[in-house]
Amino acid sequence: MIAGFEVEIGWAESAWHRRIVDVRPLTGGWTSTMLALTADDGERAVLRLMTKEPWRRHAAGLLTREATVQRQLHGSRIPVPRSIALDPPAHLMSWLPGNLRLDSAAEDVLEVMAQTLADIHHFDPGLDRPRLYQSWAPPGKRVIVPWMRRPELWGQAFELLEQPAPAYAGTFLHRDFHLGNLLWSRGHISGVVDWVETSWGPADLDVAHAATYLAMLHGIEASIRFTDAYRRRTGDRSDEEQCRYWNVLDIVGYLPDPVKVVQPWRDSGLDITDDLARRRLEQRLEHVLRAGLNSR
Known part of the structure; x- marks a missing residue:
């Protein structure tokens, strides 16, 4: 014991x-x-x-x-x-069979992830809807901190979140969907775990959360490929500009420091430093803000 x-x-x-x-x-x-x-x-x-x-x-x-x-x-x-x-x-x-698969962002992994998330969003809870989603980026988190290399980007992010949230069609959300909550067996997802934050809200928020996690774990390209895979699976024609608010809301939710999620990765054998996770989070922010920045 x-x-x-x-x-x-x-x-x-x-x-x-x-x-x-x-x-x-x-x-x-x-x-x-x-x-x-x-x-x-x-x-x-x-x-x-x-x-x-x-x-x-x-x-x-x-x-x-x-x-x-x-x-x-x-x-x-x-x-x-x-x-x-x-x-x-x-x-x-x-208990469910399977193991975490944090070390790969291969195409087959992202495609299976995307299909599983689409299945979650298609689930109809009937009259027993979960609670409305909650923001993980309240005003108290919108502060420039010393590790940030591009404070002007974060300023743009905080400004965006001061605007009203875009209109959306409500969907059943896992709300914390990412590789760390997926069990794999023989190339398939054998378990989706950690349902304490399940909510009703915009599908783009779940997609954003999975993509941000992938960006910190495997780099910005992995987040882009996952988002594209989800959109192909669902026929979602939204572009980055339309989803920008939800992406930024998720990214800012990791402040004041994303290192809280890094130690479990190291415990699983991955060599990811705190600084690398921070840099990748900032790169993800730059990517999702690009449409808005280019239009100003």
């Missing part, structure tokens, strides 16, 4: 009606402690513990939302864990 979590593991045994014989930590996340559990009958599960603030303070709402969405999506085309038991800040869910 892992020291410090005896009480939570005991709760999982009681809720799961199995004796747990092996516990191992899972890497890749930064809001929660994730534990892979194996029972004496060979069954496996995953225990999510919201151990970090401010998420722990809001664990009841976040984990209840995750459990609800997992029940909604059960039987759909989207591979999701099954909620077994909930006692915030703990959520016990079924």
Whole structure:
């Protein structure tokens, strides 16, 4: 057993009606402690513990939302864990096969990602829509900080976000869709995890978030190719200028410093420095602002 979590593991045994014989930590996340559990009958599960603030303070709402969405999506085309038991800040869910695939932005990876995101956006929750999306770029984040090499770009971004959000058609959103929340097996996505932020809002916001993550992980070209793949899959004819607001909203959401997402990448064996992630985030901002800058 892992020291410090005896009480939570005991709760999982009681809720799961199995004796747990092996516990191992899972890497890749930064809001929660994730534990892979194996029972004496060979069954496996995953225990999510919201151990970090401010998420722990809001664990009841976040984990209840995750459990609800997992029940909604059960039987759909989207591979999701099954909620077994909930006692915030703990959520016990079924184990899914597969591994993270953070080290590749090959064409097949981006195409499968794009199709999975399109499937999520096509899901109809009926009358049980999730909450309206929330901005992760409030005014308090719109501040020039020392690592920025192009402060004028960030000034343009902050100015853009002072404008009203564009009109959009509402869609079922994962809201945190990126390579770090996808499990892969034999070239296919075997699991989409982390549904605590599921929302109703513009599809472009989900696309933007996945693209920004790809840009920091693999460079600006990967973000462009993913966005193009999604648009081909959905017939979306939006251009970068039309999507600029949502892209900028997502990018600014990583401030004051994107390094919070970098350590899990290094834990997974990738050699990405804090400075490289920052530079790539700024390059992504330059790319999405280019249409607007060129027209001024």
